[in-house]
Amino acid sequence: MDNAQVKEDASVANPVAGDEVLRVENLKKWYPLKKGFFETVLSRSEDFVKAVDGVSFTLKKGEVFALVGESGSGKTTLGKVVLRLTDATGGAVYFHNTDITKLKPKEMKPLRREMQIVFQDPFESLNPRMIIKEIVAEPLRVQHVAKGEREIEERVKAMLDSVELVPPEEFLYRFPHELSGGQRQRVAVARAYILKPSFVVADEPVSMLDVSIRAEIINLMLDLVQKTSSSIIFITHDIALAKHIADRISVMYLGKIMESAASEELVDKPLHPYTQALISAVPVPDPDSKRTQDVISGEIPSPVDPPTGCRFHTRCPYAHERCVNEEPVLVEVEKNHYCACHLYT
Amino acid sequence: MAPLLQVSGLTTHYNIMRGWVRATDNVSFEVQTGEALGIAGESGSGKSTLALSLLRILPPGGVIRKGSIVFDGQDLVPLSESEMRKIRWKGISIVFQGAMNAFNPVYKIGYQIAEAIKEHEPDVSDSEVKERIAKLLETVGIEPSRSNNYPHEFSGGMRQRALIAMALAASPKMLIGDEPGTALDVIVQAQTLKLLRDLRDKLGLSMILISHDLSIIAETCDKVAIMYAGKIVEFGDARSVFKNPLHPYTQGLIKAFPSIKGERVRLSSIPGQPPDLLDPPPACRFNPRCPYVMDVCKVKEPLLQEHDEKGHNVACHLY
Numbered sequence: 001m002d003n004a005q006v007k008e009d010a011s012v013a014n015p016v017a018g019d020e021v022l023r024v025e026n027l028k029k030w031y032p033l034k035k036g037f038f039e040t041v042l043s044r045s046e047d048f049v050k051a052v053d054g055v056s057f058t059l060k061k062g063e064v065f066a067l068v069g070e071s072g073s074g075k076t077t078l079g080k081v082v083l084r085l086t087d088a089t090g091g092a093v094y095f096h097n098t099d100i101t102k103l104k105p106k107e108m109k110p111l112r113r114e115m116q117i118v119f120q121d122p123f124e125s126l127n128p129r130m131i132i133k134e135i136v137a138e139p140l141r142v143q144h145v146a147k148g149e150r151e152i153e154e155r156v157k158a159m160l161d162s163v164e165l166v167p168p169e170e171f172l173y174r175f176p177h178e179l180s181g182g183q184r185q186r187v188a189v190a191r192a193y194i195l196k197p198s199f200v201v202a203d204e205p206v207s208m209l210d211v212s213i214r215a216e217i218i219n220l221m222l223d224l225v226q227k228t229s230s231s232i233i234f235i236t237h238d239i240a241l242a243k244h245i246a247d248r249i250s251v252m253y254l255g256k257i258m259e260s261a262a263s264e265e266l267v268d269k270p271l272h273p274y275t276q277a278l279i280s281a282v283p284v285p286d287p288d289s290k291r292t293q294d295v296i297s298g299e300i301p302s303p304v305d306p307p308t309g310c311r312f313h314t315r316c317p318y319a320h321e322r323c324v325n326e327e328p329v330l331v332e333v334e335k336n337h338y339c340a341c342h343l344y345t
Numbered sequence: 346m347a348p349l350l351q352v353s354g355l356t357t358h359y360n361i362m363r364g365w366v367r368a369t370d371n372v373s374f375e376v377q378t379g380e381a382l383g384i385a386g387e388s389g390s391g392k393s394t395l396a397l398s399l400l401r402i403l404p405p406g407g408v409i410r411k412g413s414i415v416f417d418g419q420d421l422v423p424l425s426e427s428e429m430r431k432i433r434w435k436g437i438s439i440v441f442q443g444a445m446n447a448f449n450p451v452y453k454i455g456y457q458i459a460e461a462i463k464e465h466e467p468d469v470s471d472s473e474v475k476e477r478i479a480k481l482l483e484t485v486g487i488e489p490s491r492s493n494n495y496p497h498e499f500s501g502g503m504r505q506r507a508l509i510a511m512a513l514a515a516s517p518k519m520l521i522g523d524e525p526g527t528a529l530d531v532i533v534q535a536q537t538l539k540l541l542r543d544l545r546d547k548l549g550l551s552m553i554l555i556s557h558d559l560s561i562i563a564e565t566c567d568k569v570a571i572m573y574a575g576k577i578v579e580f581g582d583a584r585s586v587f588k589n590p591l592h593p594y595t596q597g598l599i600k601a602f603p604s605i606k607g608e609r610v611r612l613s614s615i616p617g618q619p620p621d622l623l624d625p626p627p628a629c630r631f632n633p634r635c636p637y638v639m640d641v642c643k644v645k646e647p648l649l650q651e652h653d654e655k656g657h658n659v660a661c662h663l664y
Contacts, residue, residue, distance in 0.1 A: 070530040162360030180618050210387040211557060211601050222611075237530065240605040244612060264609060281535035282605045285561035287583040289606075295535040299500045 021198050021231050022059040022082065027052055027091035029074075029081045033304065049303050051077040054091070054253035056330075059199060059231050064222065066234045066246035066263065068278075072300050074255040075235045079201040082233065083115050084108060095198075112145045116192035118221075120204040122184035126176040133172040136160065136190045143195060148325040155194060161228075163190045163220060169190040186220065193224050199231040205236070218245055241281050243267040251275050254303050254311040257330055271339040274312045310342065318343060347418065349551050350377035350399075350437075355412035357391075357398045366622045368394035370575040371412070373649070376519070376568075381545055381552040383562030383583070385598070386572035389619050392555045395572070396523050399553075400437055401429050417518065434465055434515040440508055442524035447508050448496035454507050458482075461514040481510040484547075485540060498531030502533035506540065510572050513544070519551040520544075538565055542567060559602055563587055571595045573621050574630040577649055581657035591652060591659040599604050628660065637663060 030048035049075045059065050069075040080086045081101075082093055090102045100111060116139075136156045140146040146155055150282045153172075160168035163186040176184055177305055185205060192200050202221060206214040219225035222245060225232050236242055242249050243263050251274065252258040259272040270276045277296040301307060307314050313323040322342050330340040353373045359366040369391040377380045386392045397403050399414055401421060402487040416436060421429065441447050448457060455653050458481060459474050462652055469477075476493040479489035485506040496504060505525065513519055522541065526534035542565055545552055556562055562569055562583070569586045571594065579592040590596045597615040616633040626633050632642040649660040 050365070070532065104548070120469045182618060210619070211559075212387060212598060212615040213618060215601050215612035218612055219614070231414075238603070239531075241604045242604060244603045244609050267605060277532060278604060281532045282536070283558065283564045284606060285560040285587060285599060285602050285604060287563045287587050293613055296532060297536070299502050299533055300530070 020058050021061050021063075021096065023094040024058070024082060025056050025092045025094070027055045027078070027079050027081060027093060028089045030089045032132055047304060049327050050255050050306060051303060052081060052174050053303075053306075055252075055255070055257055056091075057250055057257065057260065059233060060200075061100060061231060062225070062229045063231045063248065064225060064234060064246045065231065066236060066242035066249045067252060068236055068242050068249055070237060070241045070253035070278075070300050072254070072303060073252040074303070076254050078252070079117070079203050079233060079235050083117055083201055085117070101181060110143075113139070114147065116195065116196040116197040116200045118185075118188050118192045118200060118202045118205045121208050122176075122181055123208070125188055126184055128176055132160070132165075132179075132187055133176055135176070135187060136194055140196050142220040145195065148293045155343050156190075159194045162193075162224070163187075165190070179308065181209050185209060185217050189217070189221060189224070191324050193228065193230075196228055196300045197230055199233065200225075201233045201235065203235045204237070205234075206241075212344045237265065239278055252276065254300065256311060256340065257338075258312065258341070259337075259339045260330065265337055269337075271333055271337065271344060273310075273318055273343070277315075310340075349378045349380075349417060350376040351413075351415040352399070353413050353415075355395070355398060355414060356410045357394050357403065358410050359394075359404075359410055360406045360408060361623075363618060364623055367575050367625060368622060369398065369419070369572075372572075372575075372577055373412075374570055374577065374580060376553060378451075378518075378551055378552050379545070379549050379568040380568060381554060382568045383566035384553060384555045384558050384570045384572060385557065385562050387598075387619055389574070389622065390572040391575040391622075392557075392572050396521050396553065396555055399521065400433055400439055402433075402439075404655075410494065431465075434461060434512075435517060436438075436520060437519045438512040438517040439516070439521040439523060440505075440512045440525050442527050447505065450496050453493055454499070455494055456490070458507075458511045458514055461511055465515040477514075481513055482507070484513070484544070485510045487594055492561055501529060502536060505529060505533070505537050509537075509540065509544070514549075517550070519553065521553045521555070522555070523555045525554065526556065526558070534561075541565060548632065559587075559599060571598070574625055575622055576632065576660065577658075578661070579659045580649065581652075581659075582655065585655060585657045589657075591657070591664060592631075592661050593663070594631050594636055629660075636647075 017263060017323045029052040030050050033047040067075045081088050086099055092099045093101050095111060133156055136159055137152050146152045156166040160171055165171045165186050189280055189310060207218050234246060246263045249263045249266045253274050259275045267279060270279055281295055296315050301314060310323040310328050311326050313319040328340045328342050330338045331345060333339045333344045355369060355372045357369045359368055372395060384392045398409055409422055421432060427528050455478050462469060462474050462477060478492050482489045482492060483605055487503060487506055492655045499507060526537055529537060538561060545551055554562060554566055566583050569583050570577045575593050579586060579595045600613045603612055615634055620630060628644050628646045629642040632638050639662060649658050649663045652659050652664055
């Protein structure tokens with residue numbers, strides 16, 4: 001690798017990630033299933049959708065952490081529970097050593113300025129009746145952190161400037177419908193970063209955008225992460241994208257983390273059969289590399305009644321008896337490379 | 346041999362209050378029997394309009410203003426609606442994006458496929474229809490007994506398969522897939538693409554695959570057409586287009602795709618955004634975003650011209 005390459009790499013990755021910002025321990029989120037009246041009367045047992053079922057991870061300062069999974073894997077729910085946009089069923093989320101799952105809503109409010117979110121769909125996440133200035137200023141007003149209208153306007157302008165909506169004056173009094181998808185997502189990013197949060201959850205922030213503008217938004221977010229030395233939890237279904245932008249990747253399947261490692265290590269040397277299947281299914285923009293491996297069959301099972309033992313055993317090419325009966329735990333198989341699979345224990 | 350499909354100068358516009366939206370403008374290409382053509386482009390590039398024009402199922406306001414679509418020796422543009430019905434399903438059939446909504450939720454899957462068969466071959470007996478449904482489902486890898494299920498009892502991937510089975514009901518010569526993998530998870534998407542490749546080999550189907558995802562096209566198609574703002578800017582066989590992209594837009598698009606292989610790099614993008622097709626930029630429509638823009642690009646429209654003998658075409662003044 002030549003020098004230029006190293007430099008470029010350093011701007012994407014941030015290998016010297018520092019202190020712990022967030023520690024999630026055995027986090028669970030079960031949604032009760034709605035039942036008809038008679039079923040409630042006749043049966044005592046309650047069914048749950050186990051969207052997140054015992055997840056632990058830590059997020060370090062300045063780190064880009066990617067949560068990768070198919071739809072139904074629980075990645076979005078995990079993001080919501082971490083921000084306490086919905087209450088956890090069990091487990092703990094320590095933000096700078098305070099368990100936020102136990103806080104009262106009133107105690108939670110000052111912490112909220114430290115944690116923000118960028119949603120997937122910029123067409124739905126911005127209030128169509130508010131002008132851009134008000135959308136971006138709202139967090140400042142809610143948290144009472146700016147003194148007077150002058151300061152609010154200054155800060156909004158500076159923020160629009162840093163998300164490259166320039167000149168800011170031209171955007172302040174526009175409505176979301178006057179902007180393109182990419183510009184709208186920039187507004188959403190501005191709204192998330194105006195309070196200078198410690199970390200941001202980005203839930204598929206570019207999947208609704210055209211390919212040619214995705215990279216701009218991603219690079220913008222990565223630059224903000226660097227500039228403000230904040231962290232980001234990047235939720236995505238696109239493992240190829242995660243490889244290029246994240247420091248660390250965790251792969252989720254049916255509410256559990258199956259594998260977790262530094263991004264290049266995870267993609268280039270996947271240990272878990274699920275991760276291997278996921279990576280080999282990603283299409284490659286190269287007509288010469290026709291896929292040779294067979295695609296695994298089946299689809300992600302329902303999280304209402306997940307398979308016993310290892311949740312992946314129904315689709316796993318290496319499944320044996322132990323996988324059906326005993327649930328594998330996430331263990332460190334190689335240095336800083338965690339995997340939940342009986343093949344390695 | 347004459348190509349199965351030859352489109353020349355196809356121009357489809359939408360009439361809206363403020364004028365004509367030039368969704369596709371002067372598009373020409375051919376598809377040989379047994380060949381798979383991929384049409385790639387971003388949203389608003391006109392790729393779906395192109396597909397709808399081929400089957401003449403444009404939404405209200407959409408008009409084919411110029412050009413011809415010669416399919417199997419017959420121009421489809423002047424045909425009457427009743428003549429066109431004979432071409433759909435039997436000649437060309439289409440698999441739409443969003444398998445979730447393509448089936449009627451209150452009818453069984455088998456019934457809906459039977460409907461397609463009977464519409465085109467009214468003389469077929471009920472027992473034969475049943476047999477054919479079983480066979481079709483088997484071809485796409487679904488247990489024939491599941492024809493008695495309702496769409497909601499199928500998973501997303503199975504619905505996509507059933508939809509493909511339905512498109513094959515009247516044994517078409519050509520299958521158009523409009524974003525067949527989008528909205529599916531990667532693994533299910535890979536299963537669907539594999540099915541399409543297998544079908545092509547087994548049945549000798551000609552295919553047109555429309556997608557915004559270049560990698561899907563790279564994996565399934567022999568030829569590629571890259572569309573930008575209603576025009577084909579580059580056309581050629583998949584290997585030469587991907588290995589040696591000529592048009593600056595194609596180059597940018599390929600670079601914008603994060604590849605799962607290779608080193609970690611900062612992603613690159615194409616600055617700016619696709620133009621408004623009500624009032625597209627003059628001359629080369631890519632000129633406001635092009636890194637190599639020259640004076641001539643703003644005055645003279647580049648035509649799609651042959652770049653080498655292997656049939657690699659590009660519409661750019663650089664060449």
